[in-house]
Amino acid sequence: MLKLYDFLMSGNGYKVRLLLAALGTPYERIELDITQGETRTQQFLQRNPNGRIPTLELEDGTHLSESNAILWYLAEGTRLLPEDRFERAKVLQWMFFEQYSHEPYIAVVRFWVHQGLTAEQRHQIDEKRRRGYEALGVMEQQLEGADYFVGGRYSIADIALYAYTHVAHEGGFDLSGYARINDWLARVSGQPNHIPITQA
Amino acid sequence: MLKLYDFLMSGNGYKVRLLLAALGTPYERIELDITQGETRTQQFLQRNPNGRIPTLELEDGTHLSESNAILWYLAEGTRLLPEDRFERAKVLQWMFFEQYSHEPYIAVVRFWVHQGLTAEQRHQIDEKRRRGYEALGVMEQQLEGADYFVGGRYSIADIALYAYTHVAHEGGFDLSGYARINDWLARVSGQPNHIPITQA
Numbered sequence: 001m002l003k004l005y006d007f008l009m010s011g012n013g014y015k016v017r018l019l020l021a022a023l024g025t026p027y028e029r030i031e032l033d034i035t036q037g038e039t040r041t042q043q044f045l046q047r048n049p050n051g052r053i054p055t056l057e058l059e060d061g062t063h064l065s066e067s068n069a070i071l072w073y074l075a076e077g078t079r080l081l082p083e084d085r086f087e088r089a090k091v092l093q094w095m096f097f098e099q100y101s102h103e104p105y106i107a108v109v110r111f112w113v114h115q116g117l118t119a120e121q122r123h124q125i126d127e128k129r130r131r132g133y134e135a136l137g138v139m140e141q142q143l144e145g146a147d148y149f150v151g152g153r154y155s156i157a158d159i160a161l162y163a164y165t166h167v168a169h170e171g172g173f174d175l176s177g178y179a180r181i182n183d184w185l186a187r188v189s190g191q192p193n194h195i196p197i198t199q200a
Numbered sequence: 201m202l203k204l205y206d207f208l209m210s211g212n213g214y215k216v217r218l219l220l221a222a223l224g225t226p227y228e229r230i231e232l233d234i235t236q237g238e239t240r241t242q243q244f245l246q247r248n249p250n251g252r253i254p255t256l257e258l259e260d261g262t263h264l265s266e267s268n269a270i271l272w273y274l275a276e277g278t279r280l281l282p283e284d285r286f287e288r289a290k291v292l293q294w295m296f297f298e299q300y301s302h303e304p305y306i307a308v309v310r311f312w313v314h315q316g317l318t319a320e321q322r323h324q325i326d327e328k329r330r331r332g333y334e335a336l337g338v339m340e341q342q343l344e345g346a347d348y349f350v351g352g353r354y355s356i357a358d359i360a361l362y363a364y365t366h367v368a369h370e371g372g373f374d375l376s377g378y379a380r381i382n383d384w385l386a387r388v389s390g391q392p393n394h395i396p397i398t399q400a
Contacts, residue, residue, distance in 0.1 A: 049338050050301060064289055066296035073289035089264055089273035092292075096266035100299045101250060138249050 002027040003057035005047065007034045009114070011107055011163035012067035013054040014197045018159050019071055021195045023078060029200055035115065067163075068095040071156040080156050087151045094149045094157040097138070098164075105132035107164040110171030129172065136178055139165070143180035147187060154191060162188045167197060202227040203257035205247065207234045209314070211307055211363035212267035213254040214397045218359050219271055221395045223278060229400055235315065267363075268295040271356040280356050287351045294349045294357040297338070298364075305332035307364040310371030329373065336378055339365070343380035347387060354391060362388045367397060 004020070006013040006029050020027055032038040032053055039051045048055040048065040055065040056073070064070055072095075075081040082088055105128045112121045139161065142149060149157040166185050168175060175181060188194070204220070206213040206229050220227055232238040232253055239251045248255040248265040255265040256273070264270055272295075275281035282288055305328045312321045339361065342349060349357040366385050368375060375381060388394070 049341050050297060058286075062286070064286070064293060066293045066300070069289050069292035069296050072292050073285065076285055085273065085276055086258075086262070086264070089269050092269035092272050093264060093266045096269050096296070096299055097250060099296055100266075100303075103300075104304065141249050 001059065003030060004028070005030050005032055005039075005044070005053050005055040005057070007032055007039075007053050008198065008200060010034070010053060011110075011167065011197065012052075012103070015067045015159050015163045016054045016056065016070050016074070017199075018163070018195060019074055019080065019156065021193045022080065022159075022191065023074065024193065025074070031200070068099060068156075068160050071095070071160060075156045080154065080159070082151050082153070082155060084151070090150045091155055091157045095160045097135075098160045101138070102132070102135040102161065103164055105129070105135060106168050106171060106173060109173070110164065110167060113171050132168070132171070132173055136165070136168070136173070136175070136181065140178045140180050143184050147184070154188070158184075158188055163197070201259065203230060204228070205230050205232055205239075205244070205253050205255040205257070207232055207239075207253050208398065208400060210234070210253060211310075211367065211397065212252075212303070215267045215359050215363045216254045216256065216270050216274070217399075218363070218395060219274055219280065219356065221393045222280065222359075222391065223274065224393065225274070231400070268299060268356075268360050271295070271360060275356045280354065280359070282351050282353070282355060284351070290350045291355055291357045295360045297335075298360045301338070302332070302335040302361065303364055305329070305335060306368050306371060306373060309373070310364065310367060313371050329371075332368070332371075332373055336365070336368070336373070336375070336381065340378045340380050343384050347384070354388070358384075358388055363397070 004016055004027050008031060032044065034053065039053055045051055047063045050065060052065060054067050054070060055063055056070045057063050064073055082091065109125060109128050109132060117125065146152065148154050149161060162185065165181065204216055204227050208231060232244065234253065239253055245251055247263045250265060252265060254267050254270060255263055256270045257263050264273055282291065309325060309328050309332060317325065346352065348354050349361060365381065
């Protein structure tokens with residue numbers, strides 16, 4: 001059986017849980033508390049030298065890390081990853097956008113707020129929020145006349161972007177002015193077998 | 201003919217140039233000076249709403265952005281992207297590692313140093329360098345007993361990681377203690393049709 005090294009609060013972990021639920025794939029979940037250094041032990045660093053969850057352990061004992069690479073691996077050959085070469089590249093475009101222009105601002109601010117801000121974080125938070133809103137602006141524009149991010153169909157690009165967008169308010173982001181994003185969030189949460197981020 | 205919106209100093213742009221040179225694919229290069237706001241014009245934002253190079257324009261006028269998504273699109277069906285499902289996911293793992301754990305530190309510090317540090321950048325640079333060295337440590341470990349990052353063969357995972365690693369010293373990173381990385385850099389620069397980052 002697949003094993004998922006995970007942390008319940010993590011949107012990156014949630015992406016994988018959400019996809020596995022959509023696909024109906026059984027798996028064993030191992031919770032590691034990243035705030036207590038549980039991903040920095042020698043044992044875990046052998047599974048992922050970069051010391052991060054989510055990390056997937058396949059049945060042959062090999063490991064795969066980086067949430068969006070795991071999504072790609074698991075979605076290959078399913079309805080959640082298009083077959084067309086250009087659409088597949090567009091799925092990757094939005095997943096790289098998520099990791100470079102979205103997660104470092106929207107996810108990081110949420111994590112800071114949850115943990116309680118340090119003085120250095122208080123110093124940086126306005127700039128992080130500004131760049132988070134830039135990412136939301138790019139998403140709002142992309143959703144003009146489009147129900148989903150790629151090819152008019154629900155895909156792992158939507159799963160990747162949904163994970164931290166739907167909890168952006170926990171980091172103090174106000175999404176009330178983003179009508180298309182709100183409609184899209186409702187379309188994603190209305191998918192069959194949807195689970196909340198709080199569900200293990 | 202393919203058109204590449206690019207900025208010569210950019211390692212993200214260089215990834216695409218390096219791959220196109222390896223594949224012998226002709227293209228037109230359009231230089232946009234990111235330091236002069238040339239990727240933030242209304243005209244360019246229609247090509248990439250996220251306002252970044254590299255952006256690839258296909259022959260039908262559609263656009264693809266995010267350097268590693270462009271690499272994937274162009275390498276599909278060539279020797280530079282493995283066919284095996286797990287190896288393909290591993291290529292993505294290293295490309296997401298590059299964009300999340302490597303580029304934001306190693307590339308960003310190089311850019312800051314080139315531009316001349318602001319007071320705020322001077323405040324942040326030690327922490328950025330610390331995280332850049334963490335990424336180099338993960339790479340050095342992965343290259344133990346391995347000539348390349350995935351499957352023992354040169355792939356777009358190597359191209360993605362080479363782009364900013366080989367110019368890390370321009371940001372003040374000292375690579376002298378990273379013997380395996382230095383050997384790997386030499387293997388990459390020894391590939392057929394290799395071009396330097398300074399070559400348009």
